[in-house]
Amino acid sequence: MALKAPLVYETKHHLSYYECDATGHPSLSMLISMAVQVSEEHGNSLGLDTAAIQSYGGGWVITSYEGSFAARQPINGEEVILGTRAIANNRFFALREFWIQSADRQVEYVRLTGLFVYMNLQTRHLMSIPQAVIEPYHGPEKKRLPRLAKARELQDVRFKNDYHVRFFDIDSNHHVNNARYFDWMQDPLGAEFLTHHQLKHMTMRYEKEVRYGQTVTSEISSPYRNENGELTTDHRIVVDGQLAAASTMIWYE
Amino acid sequence: MALKAPLVYETKHHLSYYECDATGHPSLSMLISMAVQVSEEHGNSLGLDTAAIQSYGGGWVITSYEGSFAARQPINGEEVILGTRAIANNRFFALREFWIQSADRQVEYVRLTGLFVYMNLQTRHLMSIPQAVIEPYHGPEKKRLPRLAKARELQDVRFKNDYHVRFFDIDSNHHVNNARYFDWMQDPLGAEFLTHHQLKHMTMRYEKEVRYGQTVTSEISSPYRNENGELTTDHRIVVDGQLAAASTMIWYE
Numbered sequence: 001m002a003l004k005a006p007l008v009y010e011t012k013h014h015l016s017y018y019e020c021d022a023t024g025h026p027s028l029s030m031l032i033s034m035a036v037q038v039s040e041e042h043g044n045s046l047g048l049d050t051a052a053i054q055s056y057g058g059g060w061v062i063t064s065y066e067g068s069f070a071a072r073q074p075i076n077g078e079e080v081i082l083g084t085r086a087i088a089n090n091r092f093f094a095l096r097e098f099w100i101q102s103a104d105r106q107v108e109y110v111r112l113t114g115l116f117v118y119m120n121l122q123t124r125h126l127m128s129i130p131q132a133v134i135e136p137y138h139g140p141e142k143k144r145l146p147r148l149a150k151a152r153e154l155q156d157v158r159f160k161n162d163y164h165v166r167f168f169d170i171d172s173n174h175h176v177n178n179a180r181y182f183d184w185m186q187d188p189l190g191a192e193f194l195t196h197h198q199l200k201h202m203t204m205r206y207e208k209e210v211r212y213g214q215t216v217t218s219e220i221s222s223p224y225r226n227e228n229g230e231l232t233t234d235h236r237i238v239v240d241g242q243l244a245a246a247s248t249m250i251w252y253e
Numbered sequence: 254m255a256l257k258a259p260l261v262y263e264t265k266h267h268l269s270y271y272e273c274d275a276t277g278h279p280s281l282s283m284l285i286s287m288a289v290q291v292s293e294e295h296g297n298s299l300g301l302d303t304a305a306i307q308s309y310g311g312g313w314v315i316t317s318y319e320g321s322f323a324a325r326q327p328i329n330g331e332e333v334i335l336g337t338r339a340i341a342n343n344r345f346f347a348l349r350e351f352w353i354q355s356a357d358r359q360v361e362y363v364r365l366t367g368l369f370v371y372m373n374l375q376t377r378h379l380m381s382i383p384q385a386v387i388e389p390y391h392g393p394e395k396k397r398l399p400r401l402a403k404a405r406e407l408q409d410v411r412f413k414n415d416y417h418v419r420f421f422d423i424d425s426n427h428h429v430n431n432a433r434y435f436d437w438m439q440d441p442l443g444a445e446f447l448t449h450h451q452l453k454h455m456t457m458r459y460e461k462e463v464r465y466g467q468t469v470t471s472e473i474s475s476p477y478r479n480e481n482g483e484l485t486t487d488h489r490i491v492v493d494g495q496l497a498a499a500s501t502m503i504w505y506e
Contacts, residue, residue: 017293018286018430022423029421033271040270044330076425077297161417166440167447168282170275172329177271187419191465194420212444 007138009042010083012103017076021194025073028186028199032065032179035098035112038082046136050173054121056130060094061119062178064205066148067112071198071252079103086139088146091128093117094137095145115148124209149203151246154234159188159220165212176210181245184218185235193223200230201250208244210237216244226250260391262295263336265356270329274447278326281439281452285318285432288351288365291335299389303426307374309383313347314372315431317458319401320365324451324505332356339392341399344381346370347390348398368401377462402456404499407487412441412473418465429463434498437471438488453483454503461497463490469497479503 019030026034043049053059074080081101088095093115100110118129163184171177181204186194210216221234235247272283279287296302306312327333334354341348346368353363371382416437424430434457439447463469474487488500 016286016290017424017426018283018290018432020425021421022425022427024425027421030271033269037269037271040330077293164414166436167442167444168274168280168436168440170444171270172273172275172277173270174275179271183419183421187421189420191420191423 020076029179029182066203086137088142151248157219158222161188197251204247273329282432282435339390341395404501411475414441450504457500
C-alpha cells in the first residue's frame with residue numbers, strides 16, 4: 001500500500017491592525033490564534049468540524065507548543081500565508097506543524113509545532129484518538145513522537161501580575177482561548193522590554209485549565225543567558241497555588 | 254459642477270474563532286475593530302495612510318459611535334462584507350458610516366456611525382480638518398452634521414470592575430485600541446447576562462484618553478426599561494475620578 005503524504009492546508013490571511021501590537025507586528029497570542037484558526041479550517045475542509053470531532057465523545061486539547069520566530073516579522077496590513085499539516089501521531093498524541101510565511105514565500109516568519117491529545121471534555125480524561133478524527137490528515141503513525149523542548153523551571157520571580165479571566169477571554173468553544181495565556185505571560189515584562197525585545201523562540205506547556213472568573217498570577221524570572229548565551233526568560237501561570245502553564249522564551253537582542 | 258457621490262469602500266472578511274466570543278458571534282469590541290479596520294483600508298486605498306494623514310500635523314480621533322445590531326448576527330467561520338463611506342463633514346467634524354452584511358447581502362448585521370475629529374496628537378487640541386485628508390472621500394460638506402444619540406447618565410452602580418490597561422491593549426498606532434473600551438464596559442455584566450442577552454443598539458462617547466499602565470473602573474447601572482420599554486444599561490469608564498467614556502446599551506430579550 002502506498003503511503004499517503006500528509007495533507008498540507010494553506011490559506012491567505014490579511015493582517016488587521018487589531019492583530020498587531022504597539023510594535024506594528026502581530027502579538028504572540030495573535031500568531032498562536034492564527035495557527036489555531038488554520039488548524040480549525042483544515043479540520044473543516046476534511047469534514048472534521050467541532051461537532052464531528054465531539055461525536056466520538058471528546059475533543060482536541062493542546063498540551064504544548066514549541067515555536068521559532070524570524071528576526072523579520074510581518075507588519076500591519078500585510079497578507080501572509082498560514083499553513084498546517086499533521087507530522088506524526090500515535091494512539092494518544094498528535095503532533096501538528098504550523099507556519100506563517102510572506103505572500104511571496106521568501107520569509108518564513110513563524111514555524112510552530114503543537115502537541116494535541118483527545119480528551120473526554122466532561123471527565124477531562126485522556127482518550128485514545130479515534131481513527132476517524134486523525135486518519136483524514138494522513139499524518140504518519142509513529143510509536144515515538146519527536147519531543148518538544150521543555151519550559152525551564154522558574155528560579156526567581158522578577159515580574160509578577162494578577163489577571164482576572166474575563167468573559168471575552170472565552171472563545172466560541174466555551175473554553176478560555178489558550179492563546180490568551182501568552183498575553184498574561186508577556187504583559188508583566190512591561191512596555192519598555194516588550195517594545196525593545198523581539199521573540200526568537202518559545203516553548204509552552206499547559207498543565208491545568210484556567211476557567212472564567214478565576215484570577216491567574218503570571219510570574220516571570222529575571223532575564224538570563226542560556227547555555228547558548230541567548231537572552232532568556234522563564235514564565236509560569238499559577239492559579240490557587242497550582243501551576244497552570246509554564247513557558248520559556250528566548251529573545252533577539 | 255456635478256456633485257461627486259461619497260465613495261463606498263467594501264471588503265470581504267472571514268470571521269475567525271478569535272473574533273467570536275462564547276456566544277459564537279463576534280464581540281462588540283471585534284465588530285468595532287472591524288469597522289476601524291475597513292476605515293483604515295479605505296484611507297489606504299485613497300493614499301491616506303497614517304503617515305500621510307499625520308503629515309498635516311494631526312491624526313483622526315474618534316469621539317463617538319452609534320450603532321444598531323440585527324437580531325441575527327454572523328457566526329464563527331462566516332464570510333461577511335465590511336463597508337464604509339463618509340456621510341458628512343464640516344470644518345471640524347467628519348461623520349463616517351460602517352456596515353457589516355452577510356455575503357449575499359440579505360442581512361445587515363450592523364449599521365454604525367462614527368464621529369471623527371482631527372487632533373494635534375502632541376497637544377491634544379482640535380485642528381480644522383485639512384482639505385487633503387477629507388476631500389478624497391467625497392463626503393458632502395454640511396454646516397450641521399446629524400447628531401448621534403447621547404449616552405444617558407448612569408444613575409446607580411449595579412456592576413463594577415477594575416481593569417488594568419495592558420501592553421496588548423495598545424495597537425500599532427501606539428494608543429489604546431478604542432474598541433477595548435467595549436470589553437471593559439461589557440465584562441462586568443457577567444457571563445450569565447452576556448450569554449443570554451444580545452445587543453440591539455449602543456451609543457458611546459469617548460471623553461478622555463486612557464493610557465497604558467492606568468487602571469480604569471468600569472461601572473454599569475441596573476438594567477432598566479427605556480421610554481420604549483426596551484431593556485437598557487448605562488455604562489461609564491472612570492479613571493482617577495474622571496469620566497473617560499460613557500455608553501448606553503439596549504438589549505434584545
